[in-house]
Amino acid sequence: MARITLDHIRHAYGPNPKSDTDYALREVDHEWRDGGAYALLGPSGCGKTTLLNIISGLLQPSHGRILFDGNDVTNLSTQARNIAQVFQFPVIYDTMTVYDNLAFPLRNRGVAEPDVDRRVRDILEMIDLGGMAKRKAQGLTADQKQKISLGRGLVRNDVNAILFDEPLTVIDPHMKWVLRSQLKRLHKQFGFTMVYVTHDQTEALTFADKVVVMYEGEIVQIGTPAELFERPSHTFVGYFIGSPGMNVLPVQLQGNAVRIGSETLSLDYAPQTAAGAKTELGIRPEFINLGREGMPVTVNRVEDIGRQKVVRATFAGQPIAIVVTEDSEIPTDARVTFDPDAINIYANSWRVGREG
Numbered sequence: 001m002a003r004i005t006l007d008h009i010r011h012a013y014g015p016n017p018k019s020d021t022d023y024a025l026r027e028v029d030h031e032w033r034d035g036g037a038y039a040l041l042g043p044s045g046c047g048k049t050t051l052l053n054i055i056s057g058l059l060q061p062s063h064g065r066i067l068f069d070g071n072d073v074t075n076l077s078t079q080a081r082n083i084a085q086v087f088q089f090p091v092i093y094d095t096m097t098v099y100d101n102l103a104f105p106l107r108n109r110g111v112a113e114p115d116v117d118r119r120v121r122d123i124l125e126m127i128d129l130g131g132m133a134k135r136k137a138q139g140l141t142a143d144q145k146q147k148i149s150l151g152r153g154l155v156r157n158d159v160n161a162i163l164f165d166e167p168l169t170v171i172d173p174h175m176k177w178v179l180r181s182q183l184k185r186l187h188k189q190f191g192f193t194m195v196y197v198t199h200d201q202t203e204a205l206t207f208a209d210k211v212v213v214m215y216e217g218e219i220v221q222i223g224t225p226a227e228l229f230e231r232p233s234h235t236f237v238g239y240f241i242g243s244p245g246m247n248v249l250p251v252q253l254q255g256n257a258v259r260i261g262s263e264t265l266s267l268d269y270a271p272q273t274a275a276g277a278k279t280e281l282g283i284r285p286e287f288i289n290l291g292r293e294g295m296p297v298t299v300n301r302v303e304d305i306g307r308q309k310v311v312r313a314t315f316a317g318q319p320i321a322i323v324v325t326e327d328s329e330i331p332t333d334a335r336v337t338f339d340p341d342a343i344n345i346y347a348n349s350w351r352v353g354r355e356g
């Protein structure tokens with residue numbers, strides 16, 4: 001397995017890119033740990049597949065280099081990069097049996113037959129197709145075929161990395177959960193370097209130890225699920241992760257005082273922002289306390305989401321969401337306080353830390 005270095009990578013599909021908006025991928029400059037499980041998460045069109053294809057070698061970046069364990073592989077073919085890939089839709093040989101499909105990547109590399117057999121049997125068990133080993137792939141359901149694709153991606157343990165592009169799209173919801181847990185287990189057991197593209201936050205948060213959030217061709221944060229939840233680096237992360245997403249309110253800053261409409265909050269530090277920057281306060285719905293104390297709020301609607309309720313309200317002229325427990329009482333003259341530790345301040349959409 002390999003450490004992956006993305007060295008100042010940019011990519012434009014069209015010729016002669018001039019401004020940032022001409023790039024499908026703006027500057028990406030990161031190092032991904034050997035044995036890390038990374039999920040690339042973001043909305044449609046943000047550049048996930050472009051970045052994955054640059055890592056796999058299907059696409060040459062317009063600028064920058066890609067290194068595996070410090071060796072420049074930018075000009076190497078996909079095959080020479082020695083990686084396994086699993087795509088959104090099955091890529092298998094219909095005329096071969098399930099067993100032979102799984103054995104193919106190993107036999108292709110000259111692996112001895114007893115080792116092939118051992119690996120294939122392990123994978124058959126993992127994808128729950130043991131009973132179908134001798135069947136031709138032709139005639140299997142899309143779901144079963146995709147499980148074979150997944151198995152083919154996992155069968156070799158000498159690859160530099162395994163890349164997954166929305167691999168569970170065609171799998172039914174229950175099996176999705178099972179396969180995701182199995183992938184996580186396999187990762188723990190074998191320490192593969194895995195890169196997993198998805199636009200589904202649950203999938204990303206359960207699979208990965210580091211989630212790479214992308215937005216408009218940029219990586220806006222790489223963090224653990226807890227970091228993305230507690231300290232979103234960019235307002236987009238706050239909005240995209242969590243359900244409902246983080247409340248983002250326009251504010252004015254004066255030293256450590258934050259003015260939201262006619263309300264004023266004090267912080268225990270003074271965020272440093274450039275003159276004229278758009279300043280906002282981010283607070284997750286889970287960290288707003290609704291009761292009889294604090295700043296006035298108008299409750300508009302309450303949504304029951306099982307063990308919790310989402311209260312939709314207006315605060316200082318802005319819509320906000322508040323999450324309360326199922327049995328919480330909602331007073332008629334409701335007021336709110338914000339957990340001080342859960343307040344994030346943003347300037348031009350980027351978080352301003354205590355360090356400034």
Ligand SMILES: Nc1ncnc2c1ncn2[C@@H]1O[C@H](COP(=O)(O)OP(=O)(O)OP(=O)(O)O)[C@@H](O)[C@H]1O
Nearest residue numbers: 013014024042043044045046047048049050051199
């Ligand atoms: N072959 C191509 N030619 C021109 N533009 C492309 C090409 N492939 C992608 N793009 C553009 O590049 C941007 C990033 O696309 P990309 O497919 O990487 O996004 P994505 O995050 O993977 O989206 P999705 O989740 O829909 O697959 C988009 O604006 C897309 O329209």
